[in-house]
Amino acid sequence: MSAQELLQLADDELFLGWRNSEWTGIAPFLEEDVAFSSIAQTEIGHARAWYELAAKELGSDADSLAFDRDPDEYLCAPLVEMRMVDDWARTIARHWLYENADAIRIQVLLNSTNREVAGLAEKIDREEAYHRMHAAMWEERLRDEPKFGVAIDELWPYALGVLSEEQRPLLCQAVDRDEVQAIERGLHIEDLRPLLEEMTMVRRSVPGASW
Amino acid sequence: MGATRGVGRRSVIYEVFRQEREGQAFQHGGSLEAPNFVFAKAYAREFYGRRGESFALWIVPRESVEEVREPYVADVFDRDYRRVDGYSLKAKLKEARERAGTSPAR
Numbered sequence: 362m363s364a365q366e367l368l369q370l371a372d373d374e375l376f377l378g379w380r381n382s383e384w385t386g387i388a389p390f391l392e393e394d395v396a397f398s399s400i401a402q403t404e405i406g407h408a409r410a411w412y413e414l415a416a417k418e419l420g421s422d423a424d425s426l427a428f429d430r431d432p433d434e435y436l437c438a439p440l441v442e443m444r445m446v447d448d449w450a451r452t453i454a455r456h457w458l459y460e461n462a463d464a465i466r467i468q469v470l471l472n473s474t475n476r477e478v479a480g481l482a483e484k485i486d487r488e489e490a491y492h493r494m495h496a497a498m499w500e501e502r503l504r505d506e507p508k509f510g511v512a513i514d515e516l517w518p519y520a521l522g523v524l525s526e527e528q529r530p531l532l533c534q535a536v537d538r539d540e541v542q543a544i545e546r547g548l549h550i551e552d553l554r555p556l557l558e559e560m561t562m563v564r565r566s567v568p569g570a571s572w
Numbered sequence: 573m574g575a576t577r578g579v580g581r582r583s584v585i586y587e588v589f590r591q592e593r594e595g596q597a598f599q600h601g602g603s604l605e606a607p608n609f610v611f612a613k614a615y616a617r618e619f620y621g622r623r624g625e626s627f628a629l630w631i632v633p634r635e636s637v638e639e640v641r642e643p644y645v646a647d648v649f650d651r652d653y654r655r656v657d658g659y660s661l662k663a664k665l666k667e668a669r670e671r672a673g674t675s676p677a678r
Binding site for chain 1: 583604605606607610611614615617618619622
């Protein structure tokens with residue numbers, strides 16, 4: 362597995378984790394606030410683990426990879442860049458689509474010939490099982506809400522863009538939708554820049570400090 | 573957030589009991605509010621299980637718990653010999669240990 366592929370994974374998890382954490386304190390009700398914040402936190406934990414693997418290959422470290430690259434160097438899918446507070450239906454639509462896509466990707470990584478990658482995928486998958494359960498219960502609850510349906514339609518081309526071309530048919534099967542033109546990774550949306558500004562603010566305040 | 577407007581209105585309070593290790597008695601952990609049992613299970617796992625602190629959970633709708641108020645029998649006569657409190661096993665054990673010259677098993 363190339364460092365570039367590791368960075369794609371890590372960037373997806375970092376940005377999604379960050380976006381989901383924007384609900385901390387303002388989720389629809391207290392129990393959900395705790396649960397969704399916790400999911401955000403584990404996504405960022407997964408990002409850290411993938412960055413560490415990538416850092417070994419690139420001779421860097423996880424923090425530099427996460428925070429010190431130029432905006433154009435980030436490899437995340439546009440799906441995870443979108444700012445979605447305060448639209449809960451849309452947030453859950455992304456969460457559910459992403460978890461479905463991520464499950465397919467992890468399945469492939471579990472069979473990786475790189476033992477470090479396969480081992481890490483196995484650990485991450487155990488936590489992702491909770492994310493998938495959480496996403497599925499919300500999807501079931503919101504499935505018939507028109508607003509949720511609109512969000513799924515809007516985000517579907519973005520969700521396909523999370524996966525490589527050969528993995529996309531599996532996602533179509535999993536969520537029972539037809540394949541459309543995907544919105545590919547690497548093309549960033551406007552939301553990315555202000556997000557990066559915020560994410561790197563503290564780190565930029567004292568360059569070279571250790572925390 | 574129209575899609576979630578119904579969540580709070582129809583929610584149920586659940587009491588959660590935790591079993592720390594297999595075979596131990598369940599103890600009350602706390603309560604949570606959720607729109608249905610599926611959500612309650614997910615939240616209970618999040619709050620009481622995900623750090624490996626529980627072996628099993630009981631998740632019970634509060635409505636299903638029968639509460640009885642005590643005292644059931646008024647304590648009108650002075651019959652404290654019938655009471656089981658006031659007998660300190662701890663003190664007895666301590667004495668016995670001192671006699672035997674052993675320390676508590678930890």
